Amino acid sequence: MSTPVHPYAFAPAMREPQGSPIRELFPYMSLPGMISFAGGYPSPGSFDAGALQAAASAVMAADPAQCLQYGPTEGMAALRRELSALMAERGAPLPSEQIVVTSGSQQGFELLVKALVAPGTPVWVETPTYPAAVQALRLAGAAVRGIPSDRDGLCVESLAAMLAGCSEAERPRLLYLVPTFANPSGRTLALDRRRALLVLAARHRIVVVEDDPYGSLRFDGEPLPSLLSLAAQDAALAPWVIYLGSFSKTMAPGLRLGWMAGPAEILRRAVIAKQVSDLCTSPWLQLAMASCLADGLLARQTARIIALYRRKRDLMAQALADTFGAALRSEMPQGGMFLWCGIEGVDDAASLLPHAIAARVMYVPGASFGVDGAPSGALRLSFATASDEQIVEGVARLRQAVRASQA
Amino acid sequence: MSTPVHPYAFAPAMREPQGSPIRELFPYMSLPGMISFAGGYPSPGSFDAGALQAAASAVMAADPAQCLQYGPTEGMAALRRELSALMAERGAPLPSEQIVVTSGSQQGFELLVKALVAPGTPVWVETPTYPAAVQALRLAGAAVRGIPSDRDGLCVESLAAMLAGCSEAERPRLLYLVPTFANPSGRTLALDRRRALLVLAARHRIVVVEDDPYGSLRFDGEPLPSLLSLAAQDAALAPWVIYLGSFSKTMAPGLRLGWMAGPAEILRRAVIAKQVSDLCTSPWLQLAMASCLADGLLARQTARIIALYRRKRDLMAQALADTFGAALRSEMPQGGMFLWCGIEGVDDAASLLPHAIAARVMYVPGASFGVDGAPSGALRLSFATASDEQIVEGVARLRQAVRASQA
Numbered sequence: 001m002s003t004p005v006h007p008y009a010f011a012p013a014m015r016e017p018q019g020s021p022i023r024e025l026f027p028y029m030s031l032p033g034m035i036s037f038a039g040g041y042p043s044p045g046s047f048d049a050g051a052l053q054a055a056a057s058a059v060m061a062a063d064p065a066q067c068l069q070y071g072p073t074e075g076m077a078a079l080r081r082e083l084s085a086l087m088a089e090r091g092a093p094l095p096s097e098q099i100v101v102t103s104g105s106q107q108g109f110e111l112l113v114k115a116l117v118a119p120g121t122p123v124w125v126e127t128p129t130y131p132a133a134v135q136a137l138r139l140a141g142a143a144v145r146g147i148p149s150d151r152d153g154l155c156v157e158s159l160a161a162m163l164a165g166c167s168e169a170e171r172p173r174l175l176y177l178v179p180t181f182a183n184p185s186g187r188t189l190a191l192d193r194r195r196a197l198l199v200l201a202a203r204h205r206i207v208v209v210e211d212d213p214y215g216s217l218r219f220d221g222e223p224l225p226s227l228l229s230l231a232a233q234d235a236a237l238a239p240w241v242i243y244l245g246s247f248s249k250t251m252a253p254g255l256r257l258g259w260m261a262g263p264a265e266i267l268r269r270a271v272i273a274k275q276v277s278d279l280c281t282s283p284w285l286q287l288a289m290a291s292c293l294a295d296g297l298l299a300r301q302t303a304r305i306i307a308l309y310r311r312k313r314d315l316m317a318q319a320l321a322d323t324f325g326a327a328l329r330s331e332m333p334q335g336g337m338f339l340w341c342g343i344e345g346v347d348d349a350a351s352l353l354p355h356a357i358a359a360r361v362m363y364v365p366g367a368s369f370g371v372d373g374a375p376s377g378a379l380r381l382s383f384a385t386a387s388d389e390q391i392v393e394g395v396a397r398l399r400q401a402v403r404a405s406q407a
Numbered sequence: 408m409s410t411p412v413h414p415y416a417f418a419p420a421m422r423e424p425q426g427s428p429i430r431e432l433f434p435y436m437s438l439p440g441m442i443s444f445a446g447g448y449p450s451p452g453s454f455d456a457g458a459l460q461a462a463a464s465a466v467m468a469a470d471p472a473q474c475l476q477y478g479p480t481e482g483m484a485a486l487r488r489e490l491s492a493l494m495a496e497r498g499a500p501l502p503s504e505q506i507v508v509t510s511g512s513q514q515g516f517e518l519l520v521k522a523l524v525a526p527g528t529p530v531w532v533e534t535p536t537y538p539a540a541v542q543a544l545r546l547a548g549a550a551v552r553g554i555p556s557d558r559d560g561l562c563v564e565s566l567a568a569m570l571a572g573c574s575e576a577e578r579p580r581l582l583y584l585v586p587t588f589a590n591p592s593g594r595t596l597a598l599d600r601r602r603a604l605l606v607l608a609a610r611h612r613i614v615v616v617e618d619d620p621y622g623s624l625r626f627d628g629e630p631l632p633s634l635l636s637l638a639a640q641d642a643a644l645a646p647w648v649i650y651l652g653s654f655s656k657t658m659a660p661g662l663r664l665g666w667m668a669g670p671a672e673i674l675r676r677a678v679i680a681k682q683v684s685d686l687c688t689s690p691w692l693q694l695a696m697a698s699c700l701a702d703g704l705l706a707r708q709t710a711r712i713i714a715l716y717r718r719k720r721d722l723m724a725q726a727l728a729d730t731f732g733a734a735l736r737s738e739m740p741q742g743g744m745f746l747w748c749g750i751e752g753v754d755d756a757a758s759l760l761p762h763a764i765a766a767r768v769m770y771v772p773g774a775s776f777g778v779d780g781a782p783s784g785a786l787r788l789s790f791a792t793a794s795d796e797q798i799v800e801g802v803a804r805l806r807q808a809v810r811a812s813q814a
Contacts, residue, residue, distance in 0.1 A: 011523045049471035064456035068659035107685045116418045136683035239414040252475035254690045276543035278514045
């Protein structure tokens, strides 16, 4: 069969996302005997399949036509009401008109990109950062620039200096971050930095995207107010924060349900983008989720997952400390799913990976979370998915891999 | 509360889609006593809620972790296998690697736009056409141009003349059409035109998007081969057709399940776009649909819906003929959901609409399906959703409206 080699030469360049952890590593993750700390997958043990199934059956029995017909692009009224109540619990009392249901929070970000980014639009992201956000920005032609972070999250002083040094054309229009239990670093933005970031955003007219899939999974310490809740208290700040919520880490990713909350004008644009993206999110799954929320399932799930993940975090942190001792540089996250660490002598975690795969353990190398492809010594280890035995054994295999790489 | 009036002035212009039938008319559709021929909604009476519910329960019981975890971006293997078998039944035997599951076929088109359209890319569409396709193209900055159609579908001779008269820069890279039981016209592209269109597409290197949500709902006449099936037989044509399938009109829109089938390189690009769009489509709903397909539900549903819609089409056509007599100009569709008609003395169906709403009947005016906003005397009447009594009564109200508009 002879077909033209490049029949679509006219089309925009389209490469696999640089360092997309899931897709590049996927073929290895299912190898027999492999222990994976790589995926950002929640523990299957955290799913309450029975409750979700019962809710789906109940809403279908109650109103099959509503479950199976097209629904409004903004989302089903019943779910938006529950989300409004949830946001109020989270300190940001917004009416349901300021909430839009999305097909997962990945879609939420993509809708924002469509609504606010044109080719060349400058967008800044905290680094290390979530790779699929960078990929969405790059496909839209955004000019992406990284802002450094440290153990207290995004370095707001560095941001201020970068802003002072850039022209009006270079000024970012969007700033993306995961302020609470970040992916990959597990870091949480300190309260004074949250306040300072909002002041800078309003002054420089930057829309801050607060991506918050992990925020409710806090193991230790006091909860911090979300950027959205801080902004909601001040009319000068309110237009500059849009919040992305997700049920993927608390209920189940397979439902593909998330939401956006924030300024009406941003949501209006996002809804127009959603019309052409998928018309609406499945009304059946939305109504099932509304029923679960009304029944208090989220609070029960969250408590269960916190207990589960706290234990797994402690187990992994202890195993790493016992195994690597003083060679370990690690940060202890107060929540979320990830440990972010370095090991003395490992300057490039990507070069270590083949040794790890040979030892049948996997992680995601730090370079995947940058914006410039620069090598990184950091490893992202998820403690959420692996069993207790796998966590202990996987860390031991990691030591074998380090030794093999230094042989 | 004082907020800046235009805080997002930097962002791309974003208007409500011109003439989006559902969104503009939605507030009226739910008025008490309103009879709507407007929505492109399938009849709720066509849904088999019991079978879908049973399938969802069964797959959840069999493998809750797979239903509730993230799935592959391309789609679940079980569903792709069933879709491969379905495409073979439809005359296009493609391996499951050449099939990608989408969150409804609206997402399929949007992924193609992302994969193949840059700002300024010329894209041609048959007219009248599906408005959400035009909106997706416009949001992406495509240069959209309409191609006329007649009772035998897209005028391929007009297309040839337009191609002969345009420069390389103006040459379309994408051509969008619904070749079988088109929305809004109900028209079907004749077989000789199908062949001629493919020859033109290959010669001028144009990717043809065959959107086929209605093709299996044929009431009369012999089935015609899809563009995809014709192209699949010829290596020179195969790179130039991509097919969009949907379960919204045969199973239920609320599942948000569709698929794409065609050249591997286009699908590779679409999958990259899908990663940033929503990561994956709900594995739970995908597995439920795979189970329904394996059980033969689609064939049973299709037979049921054909019988239901054929009767409704006949009823509406008869009512229109009885009511308007020689003043009616209408085309009798051999399948699908829509009657496309004109009434003598009605030169602008949009001007008639307020009279119709006052008489408590609704339709979508023809101008909504153009690309230039030009007035049109045509009305799109859906015969799928209304009850038999509503069809008869709605047509009588339409006559009242015409009389009122001429008073």
